[in-house]
Amino acid sequence: MPNDFNQRVIEEFRAHHGRVGGPFEGGRLLLLTTTGARSGRPHTTPVGYLPDGGESVLVIASAGGAPQHPDWYRNLLAHPEVTVETGLFTYPAQAVPLAGEERDRAFARAVESDPGWAEYQAKTERVIPVVALHPIAVDGPPKSSAGSLSEAITIAHDGFRRELALIRKEMSRSGPVLGVQLRANCLTFCHGLHNHHTGEDLMLFPGVAARHPQAAPLLARLGEEHERIAELVAELREVVGGGDTPTARGHVVRLTATLEAHLDYEEEHLLPLLAAMEAA
Template sequence: MTGFNDQVIEEFRRTKGKLGGMFEGWELVLLTTTGAKSGRRRTNPLGYLEIDGKTVVVASNMGAPAHPGWYHNIRHDQRVTIETGTESYEAIAAVPPSAERDVLFAKIVAEEPGFAEYQAKTTRVLPVVILHRIDDRVRGMGDFLVEVHEWLREELKTLRVGIDDLVAERADSLVMENSLRAHCVSFCEALAKHHTGEDRGAFPMLAQRFPALAPALTKLGEDHVVVAESQKRIRELVEGYVHGESDPVRLRDDFEALASRLEAHFAYEEETVVTALNVTAPAPDFG
């Protein structure tokens, strides 16, 4: 099969996707994945369909009892390259949840009945994979996530200025303390709401569609627990702050530890999940 695939790949690239022989008239793409074990780039010619505006492929393996190698690869690294014969582009491979998969598979079978025959040959459920083109999208949920992070970063700056003013005694202490408490409450509530939404909504959805993200999502969830503990401590220090009795330097040191942890958390989250979020859902429109 390796030698056969190599011949098909060579002909596909040479003829710009216009294959002859047994593949004449077929709609094929070349899917390049990263080997789950080897880490090497692997290319496979695959039949594809356009269903409801989505490019989909089926991990049929011609009805064999095991999933094809490329499907195992995308479960470890969802980033792929697609060649159509006339262009090459980067994409992200998503595994839809079972209900969505069933709807897609029914539409696939309606267009290509051969996939029903492959399904009948095996007890495994043939996976359907959606190939989302990365550079062909509108403003997505990942972009919205970055915007939320930018707002939170600005709030961190405001809190830092307020705490520095307390340490330096640059203004009326009572005014500063009240202003700092108000900003702290606003920030803490917004951050808690943001993280709760991710833990209950975005992260489970991403874990289901992009299995390769599971380790990163686990780490992000663990970060949320640590951040919540630090956040609680900062809020207690701010709300219990009494001028002339409380230690502003301790408050600043604890806050800087939380701020550094949050900055690292935001950066890691943006690095790992923004692309997947962008291809999964559009950003909310608040009018």
């Protein structure tokens, strides 16, 4: 039977490319579509997630500490191939429940970032599962919810801004030693930003240059800013490995200021060119 609350969240998530209000506002949320264990029909559920340092993410089958596993977990046990929606991209993934010490370490990371997970575990006798969602490689570009390239860039930029704000908030309440999950959050952000800028450098900017030769100074400036941001990202990766929160916080503040200025400039000057190309 459909859950009215979940359905409202799903509709809001899709309408606003991953941004939702209510209890999920400001958190990390994805839409997970599984295949019904008995019905064989698709079922979509909003699920909070934990970054895992790269392409994969972790989801936790807490069900608020209920005595039984949530339906989506039972579904993926029967059908491990799932679909993940991020707000911008939709992709297939392989769901792998973690076991033993690997599960315990991942759950400890979750508790470190939010003690509420421990409260859920204390409410139930079952061991709350942790599941890794590993993207499955497909041919061609990923499926996007954006209607145009310029919209896709805007959505991606908004996602980077939201994630940086989350990381800054998490660091503000972190102790002197950087937690393991917070390190994973930083590394995942660095990985995603690197991929985004690499795609712009290798594909987007040459395409714009071919259509708009007069944009060469703009593209050169954006490329130089990418290099500066890459330096800041490399520095953040290094200090995150050291585990000192105040040092990492300072690097995140510098990266935030530089990146936000870059995103604002790109949106002001590059997006109109893309819109003109799309309208032609």
